[in-house]
Amino acid sequence: MASDNMNTANSFNITSGNRSKFTETLVKAAMILCSLVAVAVTIGIVLSLIFEALEFFKRIPLSEFLFSTEWSPQTALRSDQVATEGKFGVIPLFTGTMLISAIAMCVATPLGLASAVFLAEYASKRTRDWVKPMLEILAGIPTVVYGFFAALTVAPFIRMTGGNVGLEVSSESALAAGLVMGIMIVPLISSLSDDVINAVPQAMRDASLGLGATHSETVKQVILPAALPGIAGSLLLAASRAIGETMIVVMAAGLAANLTANPLEAVTTITAQIVALLTGDQEFDSAKTLSAFALGLLLFIVTLALNYLSLRIVKKYREKYD
Amino acid sequence: MQKTPLITAKDVDVFYGTKQALDKITLDIPEHKVTSLIGPSGCGKTTFLRCINRMNDLVDICRVEGQIEIAGQDIYAPEVDVVALRAHVGMVFQKPNPFPKSIFDNVAYGPKIHGLVSTKSDMEEVVEWSLRKAGLWEEVKDRLNETGTGLSGGQQQRLCIARAIAVKPKVILMDEPCSALDPIATAIIEELIDELRKKFTIIIVTHSMQQAARVSQRTAFFHMGNLVESGATKTIFTSPQDERTQNYITGRIG
Amino acid sequence: MTNPDANFLKGQKHLTRRYRAEQRFQWIGRIAIAASLTFLVFMVASIFWQGKGALITTKIALTVDLSTEMIDPANIKGASFDKIIKLALRTEFPEATKRKQKKRLYALVSSDAGFQLRDQILEGPALLGADQTIWVSASDDVDMLMKGHIDRNKPQNSRRLSDQQISWIDALLVKQVFNTGFFTNGDSREPELAGILSALVGSALSLLICFALSFPIGIMSAIYLEEFAKKGRWSDLIEININNLAAVPSIVFGLLGLSIFLNVFGLPRSSPLVGGMVLSLMTLPTIIIAARASLRAVPPSIREAALGMGASPVQATFHHVAPLAMPGFLTGTIVGMAQALGETAPLLMIGMVAFIVDIPGSILEPATALPVQIFLWADSPERAFLEKTSAAIIVLLIFLVLMNIIAIILRKKYEIRF
Ligand SMILES: Nc1ncnc2c1ncn2[C@@H]1O[C@H](COP(=O)(O)OP(=O)(O)O)[C@@H](O)[C@H]1O
Numbered sequence: 001m002a003s004d005n006m007n008t009a010n011s012f013n014i015t016s017g018n019r020s021k022f023t024e025t026l027v028k029a030a031m032i033l034c035s036l037v038a039v040a041v042t043i044g045i046v047l048s049l050i051f052e053a054l055e056f057f058k059r060i061p062l063s064e065f066l067f068s069t070e071w072s073p074q075t076a077l078r079s080d081q082v083a084t085e086g087k088f089g090v091i092p093l094f095t096g097t098m099l100i101s102a103i104a105m106c107v108a109t110p111l112g113l114a115s116a117v118f119l120a121e122y123a124s125k126r127t128r129d130w131v132k133p134m135l136e137i138l139a140g141i142p143t144v145v146y147g148f149f150a151a152l153t154v155a156p157f158i159r160m161t162g163g164n165v166g167l168e169v170s171s172e173s174a175l176a177a178g179l180v181m182g183i184m185i186v187p188l189i190s191s192l193s194d195d196v197i198n199a200v201p202q203a204m205r206d207a208s209l210g211l212g213a214t215h216s217e218t219v220k221q222v223i224l225p226a227a228l229p230g231i232a233g234s235l236l237l238a239a240s241r242a243i244g245e246t247m248i249v250v251m252a253a254g255l256a257a258n259l260t261a262n263p264l265e266a267v268t269t270i271t272a273q274i275v276a277l278l279t280g281d282q283e284f285d286s287a288k289t290l291s292a293f294a295l296g297l298l299l300f301i302v303t304l305a306l307n308y309l310s311l312r313i314v315k316k317y318r319e320k321y322d
Numbered sequence: 323m324q325k326t327p328l329i330t331a332k333d334v335d336v337f338y339g340t341k342q343a344l345d346k347i348t349l350d351i352p353e354h355k356v357t358s359l360i361g362p363s364g365c366g367k368t369t370f371l372r373c374i375n376r377m378n379d380l381v382d383i384c385r386v387e388g389q390i391e392i393a394g395q396d397i398y399a400p401e402v403d404v405v406a407l408r409a410h411v412g413m414v415f416q417k418p419n420p421f422p423k424s425i426f427d428n429v430a431y432g433p434k435i436h437g438l439v440s441t442k443s444d445m446e447e448v449v450e451w452s453l454r455k456a457g458l459w460e461e462v463k464d465r466l467n468e469t470g471t472g473l474s475g476g477q478q479q480r481l482c483i484a485r486a487i488a489v490k491p492k493v494i495l496m497d498e499p500c501s502a503l504d505p506i507a508t509a510i511i512e513e514l515i516d517e518l519r520k521k522f523t524i525i526i527v528t529h530s531m532q533q534a535a536r537v538s539q540r541t542a543f544f545h546m547g548n549l550v551e552s553g554a555t556k557t558i559f560t561s562p563q564d565e566r567t568q569n570y571i572t573g574r575i576g
Numbered sequence: 577m578t579n580p581d582a583n584f585l586k587g588q589k590h591l592t593r594r595y596r597a598e599q600r601f602q603w604i605g606r607i608a609i610a611a612s613l614t615f616l617v618f619m620v621a622s623i624f625w626q627g628k629g630a631l632i633t634t635k636i637a638l639t640v641d642l643s644t645e646m647i648d649p650a651n652i653k654g655a656s657f658d659k660i661i662k663l664a665l666r667t668e669f670p671e672a673t674k675r676k677q678k679k680r681l682y683a684l685v686s687s688d689a690g691f692q693l694r695d696q697i698l699e700g701p702a703l704l705g706a707d708q709t710i711w712v713s714a715s716d717d718v719d720m721l722m723k724g725h726i727d728r729n730k731p732q733n734s735r736r737l738s739d740q741q742i743s744w745i746d747a748l749l750v751k752q753v754f755n756t757g758f759f760t761n762g763d764s765r766e767p768e769l770a771g772i773l774s775a776l777v778g779s780a781l782s783l784l785i786c787f788a789l790s791f792p793i794g795i796m797s798a799i800y801l802e803e804f805a806k807k808g809r810w811s812d813l814i815e816i817n818i819n820n821l822a823a824v825p826s827i828v829f830g831l832l833g834l835s836i837f838l839n840v841f842g843l844p845r846s847s848p849l850v851g852g853m854v855l856s857l858m859t860l861p862t863i864i865i866a867a868r869a870s871l872r873a874v875p876p877s878i879r880e881a882a883l884g885m886g887a888s889p890v891q892a893t894f895h896h897v898a899p900l901a902m903p904g905f906l907t908g909t910i911v912g913m914a915q916a917l918g919e920t921a922p923l924l925m926i927g928m929v930a931f932i933v934d935i936p937g938s939i940l941e942p943a944t945a946l947p948v949q950i951f952l953w954a955d956s957p958e959r960a961f962l963e964k965t966s967a968a969i970i971v972l973l974i975f976l977v978l979m980n981i982i983a984i985i986l987r988k989k990y991e992i993r994f
C-alpha cells in the first residue's frame with residue numbers, strides 16, 4: 001500500500017494508488033454502515049411498534065384504548081371456550097404508571113438534589129472521590145435486584161408498619177415499588193444535577209459571596225435558580241427512566257389494574273402489563289398479544305418526548321454558560 | 323497624612339501552596355479616596371485586593387500571613403466573621419457578573435440577605451438609591467423586572483456597582499472593572515468612581531496608567547509580589563522614586 | 577477617624593440565625609447522601625444475609641443394603657435405587673407403616689437421592705455386596721429445619737414438617753456441607769437441587785453474542801462519527817439517535833426483538849443468539865458514547881503527525897489514533913457488558929424465561945440468563961428458593977463488581993496522559 005504512493009527521486013507521483021483507494025473506500029463504507037445501525041434500530045423500533053399496534057387498533061378502536069377506564073385483556077383460554085371480549089382501556093395503566101413514577105420522583109428529587117448540592121458545593125475532593133462512585137453503585141445494581149428487595153423486604157415492611165397504625169396496605173402496593181424505584185434513580189438525578197451546578201460560572205459565586213452572602217444563601221438564591229433549567233432537564237430524564245422501568249414494578253407492583261391515587265393500593269403499570277401479556281403462552285395475532293405493542297408504542301412515545309425535551313433544555317442551558 | 327488611614331496592611335505575605343504571590347506588603351489606604359493598584363500582569367494586584375475582603379479564603383491552597391486592619395480591627399482575627407466583613411467591604415469584578423435574575427432582584431439581593439430592609443417600599447427605595455448612585459437609574463427604571471444579563475456590558479458593570487453599594491459598604495474593591503468595556507462605558511464608570519468616593523473608600527486595580535491617573539488620588543505600584551512604592555498619584559506619575567516604577571510608567575516593562 | 581460601630585466586623589445577632597440556616601443546609605445534604613447509601617448497604621447486606629445459607633446444604637447418612645439381591649453387579653444401572661433408599665429409611669424407622677407415614681418418611685430425603693446413590697456406586701463399585709453408609713441430599717424442608725428457618729416450637733400443622741418427621745430427623749445422622757450443586761446444577765423444581773450453572777452459561781453465551789456484535793459495530797461507528805463524518809444534518813441525526821436510544825426503556829428493545837428477530841427473521845425463541853442480539857442493541861449507545869469520548873482525548877497532534885508522514889486519514893486513524901484510544905474502547909465495552917449482564921426485561925420478551933434444567937450447549941438452544949433466573953426464583957413460594965434467589969443475586973453482583981473493577985483498572989492503567 002505504501003509503495004503505491006511512495007515518491008522517489010525520479011517519480012513524483014502524488015495521485016493515490018488504486019489499491020489503497022479501494023481498501024480505504026471499503027473501510028469507510030463499513031464504518032458508515034455501522035453508524036447506520038443506530039438509525040436502523042430506531043427505525044426498527046418505530047416500524048415494529050407501529051405495525052403491530054395498527055393490527056391491534058383494527059380490532060380495538062384507538063378511542064377505546066385511550067379513553068376507556070377498564071383494563072382486563074381476557075380472551076379465550078381454549079378454543080372451545082367462548083371468547084369474552086377483553087377490555088383494553090389504557091387509563092388505569094397510565095395512572096398506575098404515573099402514580100408509581102410520582103412516588104419515585106418524590107423520593108429521588110430531594111435526595112438527588114440535596115446530594116448533588118452537597119457534593120458540588122461542600123464536599124472536599126476526598127469525600128467526592130468516594131461518595132460519587134458509591135452513589136453510582138445504586139445505578140449499577142440490576143433492576144431485578146431492586147424488584148426482589150421491593151417485593152420481599154420493603155413491601156412486607158410497609159404492610160406491617162401500615163397495619164400497626166391501622167392502615168390497610170395491599171401486599172403489592174404502589175408505595176413499595178415507588179420508594180425503591182426512587183432510590184434507584186437518585187444517582188441519575190444527583191450526577192446530572194452535579195454537572196449542571198458545576199457549570200454555573202464561578203463568577204456567580206464570587207459575586208454573591210463578595211456581597212457577604214453565606215454559602216447556603218448563595219446556593220439557594222443564586223446557584224440553584226441559575227441552574228434550574230439544567231436541573232429540570234435532569235428531572236425529566238429521571239422521570240422518563242421511572243416510567244420505563246420494568247422489573248421493579250413487575251415484581252413489586254402487581255397486575256391489578258386499579259384506577260386509584262392511593263399509594264397503599266396495588267396498581268399496575270404499562271411495563272408490567274407488557275410483561276404479563278407477552279410471557280407465558282401466547283397466541284400470536286390475538287388482541288391480547290397485540291395490545292402489548294400498543295402499550296409499547298405509548299411507552300416509547302412518552303419516554304421519547306421526555307428525553308427529547310430534556311436534551312433540548314440541557315443543551316440550551318449549556319450554550320448559555322459556554 | 324493627617325488622618326489615620328482606614329485600611330492598613332502590615333507585612334502581608336500570601337502563598338498559593340508553596341508559591342509566594344505577595345511578599346511583605348505594607349500599605350496604608352486613606353478613607354474617602356480612590357487608591358489604585360498598578361503593576362504588570364501577575365504581580366499580585368488581584369491577590370492583594372482579595373485579601374481585603376477575604377475572598378482568598380475561598381481558594382483552598384491560599385494562605386495569608388501578616389496583618390490587615392480596617393478601622394483598627396484585624397480582619398484576620400479569629401473572632402471576625404467573613405460574612406459581616408464582606409458586607410462592609412464590597413467587590414466589583416473584572417468581568418461584569420450580574421445574577422441571572424431581574425435588575426431589581428440583583429440590587430435587592432445584598433440588602434435582603436443581610437436583613438437591612440424590612441418593607442417592600444424600603445427595598446424599592448434602596449434599589450432606586452443604588453441605581454441612581456450607579457448612574458443607571460434613568461436607563462433601567464422602566465424595566466426593573468427584566469433580567470440583568472440582558473443589559474449591555476457597561477450597564478451590567480454599573481448594575482454590579484449598584485449591587486455592591488446597595489448594602490452601603492465602607493469600602494469598595496474594584497478589580498479592573500473596565501477591562502471588558504468599551505471606551506464610552508469606561509468613561510461613564512470612571513466618572514462614577516469619582517462620584518462614589520464621597521461616600522465610599524475605593525480601591526481599584528487597573529491596567530491602564532491613564533485610568534489610574536484620572537480616577538485615583540493615591541497609587542501603589544506592585545512588581546513581582548513586591549510593593550515597590552506608593553504615594554499620591556501625582557507624585558508617583560511625575561517623580562517616581564524607583565527605577566522599576568519609572569520603567570513601568572514609561573512603558574518599558576509591563 | 578471615629579467609628580460609630582467599633583465592632584462592626586464581629587458576628588451580629590441576626591448572623592447567628594443565618595449560620596444556623598447554613599448548618600441546616602449542609603446537614604440536609606449529608607443526610608440525603610447518608611440515606612441513599614444506607615439503603616444501598618441495607619439492601620446488599622440483607623441479600624447477603626439471606627443468601628449465605630444457599631452455600632450450605634444438608635446431607636443425610638443412610639445405611640443402604642447394596643447386596644447383590646438388590647443390585648446386579650453386571651447391570652448396575654438397571655437397579656431401582658429409589659427402592660433401596662426407601663428400604664433404608666423403612667429399616668431405620670420401622671414404625672412408619674401407614675401409607676401416609678411412609679410418604680412423610682420418604683419426603684425427608686431429596687427426590688434426587690436415588691440418582692446420588694447410583695452415581696456413588698458407579699464411581700466406587702467396591703461398595704457393592706454389603707450394607708454401606710452413604711450420604712444423600714436432604715429435602716429442602718429438612719435443610720430449612722437445619723438452618724433454623726422452621727420453628728420447632730410452632731404447632732405442627734402450621735409448619736411444613738410434622739413432629740414425627742422432626743423426631744426422625746433428630747434420630748438420623750445429618751451433616752451440613754458446602755453446596756457444590758448450587759454451582760454445578762441447572763434449574764430444578766426441587767429447591768435443594770436447583771443451581772445456577774445453566775443460567776450462568778446462558779448469560780455467558782448471550783454476552784458473547786452481545787460482545788461480538790456491539791464491540792465492532794460500536795467502535796466503527798464511534799470512529800466514523802468522531803474522525804470522518806462531516807458535521808452536518810446527517811451526523812446530527814445519528815447523534816440524536818444514539819442519545820435517544822440510550823434512554824429508550826429496555827423493554828422496548830425486547831418488543832423489537834420479539835417482533836423482528838423472532839417473528840420476521842424466524843430466529844429460535846429463547847435462544848442466547850436472540851438474547852445477545854437484543855442486548856447488543858442496548859449496549860451499542862453506551863459503547864459508542866464511551867468510545868467517542870476516548871477518541872476525543874487523543875490529541876490532534878497524533879493525527880497531524882501521522883498525516884504529515886503521508887498516512888491516509890484511514891491509516892492515521894487505525895494505526896495511530898485507535899490504538900491509543902483502545903483502553904477507552906475496552907472500558908466502555910466492559911461497562912456496557914455489565915449493564916447487559918444485569919438486564920432482565922428484554923429477555924423476558926424474547927422468551928428466555930423458560931424452565932431450563934440442562935446446560936445449553938449452543939447459542940441456538942433454549943436458555944435462560946442469571947437475572948431471569950433470579951426473577952423466576954423470586955416468584956417461587958418455597959422458603960428455600962428465597963435463599964437461592966439471594967445467592968444468585970450475590971453471584972450476579974460479584975460478576976458485576978469484577979467487571980467494573982477490571983474497567984477501573986484499565987482506565988487507571990492506560991489513562992491517556994499527554
Ligand atoms: N488561585 C490561584 N492559585 C495559584 N496561583 C495563583 C492563584 N491566583 C493567582 N495566582 C498566582 O499569584 C500571582 C499573582 O496573581 P494575581 O494576583 O492574579 O496577579 P495580577 O492580578 O496582578 O495580574 C500570579 O503569579 C498567579 O499565577
Ligand SMILES: [Mg+2]
Nearest residue numbers: 367368369497
Ligand atoms: Mg488580576
